[in-house]
Amino acid sequence: MCQLLGMNCATPTDITFSFRGFSQRAGITSDHCDGFGIAFFEDKACRLFADNQSAVESPIAELIRNYPIKSRNVIAHIRKATQGKINLENAHPFSRELWGRQWIFAHNGDLHDFHPELAGRFTPVGNTDSERAFCYLLEQLVKRFGYTEPSLDQVFDVLLEVSPQIAEHGTFNFCLSNGQALFAYAITKLHWLVREYPFKPAQLIDLDVEVDFSEVTTPEDCVAVITTEPLTQNEVWTAFEPGELILFQHGRPIRHGKTHIERLERERLDPSLKRVTKADQY
Numbered sequence: 001m002c003q004l005l006g007m008n009c010a011t012p013t014d015i016t017f018s019f020r021g022f023s024q025r026a027g028i029t030s031d032h033c034d035g036f037g038i039a040f041f042e043d044k045a046c047r048l049f050a051d052n053q054s055a056v057e058s059p060i061a062e063l064i065r066n067y068p069i070k071s072r073n074v075i076a077h078i079r080k081a082t083q084g085k086i087n088l089e090n091a092h093p094f095s096r097e098l099w100g101r102q103w104i105f106a107h108n109g110d111l112h113d114f115h116p117e118l119a120g121r122f123t124p125v126g127n128t129d130s131e132r133a134f135c136y137l138l139e140q141l142v143k144r145f146g147y148t149e150p151s152l153d154q155v156f157d158v159l160l161e162v163s164p165q166i167a168e169h170g171t172f173n174f175c176l177s178n179g180q181a182l183f184a185y186a187i188t189k190l191h192w193l194v195r196e197y198p199f200k201p202a203q204l205i206d207l208d209v210e211v212d213f214s215e216v217t218t219p220e221d222c223v224a225v226i227t228t229e230p231l232t233q234n235e236v237w238t239a240f241e242p243g244e245l246i247l248f249q250h251g252r253p254i255r256h257g258k259t260h261i262e263r264l265e266r267e268r269l270d271p272s273l274k275r276v277t278k279a280d281q282y
C-alpha cells in the first residue's frame with residue numbers, strides 16, 4: 001500500500017529528519033515509488049509539493065530533505081499505485097478550499113466499488129479512489145454545516161460517522177488537516193508518537209542517521225508524528241486500533257474515537273470473506 005507521514009506541532013517545526021527516513025521507502029528500503037507529495041501549512045494556506053517521480057529520485061524530494069521548512073501541520077505521502085495512473089494528478093496529498101482554508105488529505109488503502117454521487121462542489125481531478133473519498137468527506141461536511149465553519153470537535157464527529165461507511169469498501173487509512181489540527185484514521189496500519197521535553201536522541205530505521213533532539217529543541221516544543229510504519233528504532237510508537245480516529249493539536253492527541261466497521265466483523269467471523277487487495281500486499 002502507500003505510506004503516510006503526518007506531523008502536528010505546538011511550534012513551527014521542520015520535518016527533514018522524519019522525511020529523510022520516510023523517503024527511503026520510495027525505492028530503497030521499500031518500493032513505494034509511484035510518486036510522492038508533501039504539504040506544509042502556514043496558517044490557512046499551505047505549500048504543496050508533488051511529483052510523479054519517486055521520493056528517492058525526485059529533485060523536489062531532495063529539496064525537502066535538505067531545506068528545513070517549518071510548519072505546525074505537515075502531511076506527506078509516498079505512493080504504491082493500486083488505482084489510477086502514475087501521473088501528477090494522482091499524486092497525494094490532495095488539496096481543496098473550504099470555509100476559507102486549504103484542506104489537505106492523503107490516503108493509503110484500496111477502496112472497491114466506491115463511486116458516491118458527488119454534487120459538484122468538490123470534483124476529483126485524477127482517477128483515484130483516494131481523491132473520490134476526499135471529495136466525498138468534504139461534501140458531507142458541507143451538507144452538515146453549510147457555509148458556516150464548524151469547530152474541530154464538530155468536524156471530528158462527522159468524520160467519526162462517515163469514515164467507517166467508506167471503510168466498508170476496503171482499507172481506509174488517512175491523514176487530514178485544515179492547518180488548525182490534524183485528523184488521522186486507521187483501519188490497518190498507522191502509528192504515532194509524541195516527542196516532548198525532555199527530548200532524547202532518535203535513530204532512523206531506514207537510514208543510518210541519529211539526531212539528539214535535546215540539542216535542537218526548546219522546552220516549549222511538542223511534536224506528534226504519525227506514520228504508516230514506525231520511522232525510528234529507539235522510540236516507543238503506538239499503533240492505531242482498527243477503526244480509531246485521533247485528533248492532534250499543539251503536538252498532542254486531544255481526542256480519540258473508535259468506529260465500528262461491519263466488514264471487519266464479518267471477516268473476523270468468516271475469514272474466507274476477507275479480500276486481500278493490492279494495498280494489503282505491500
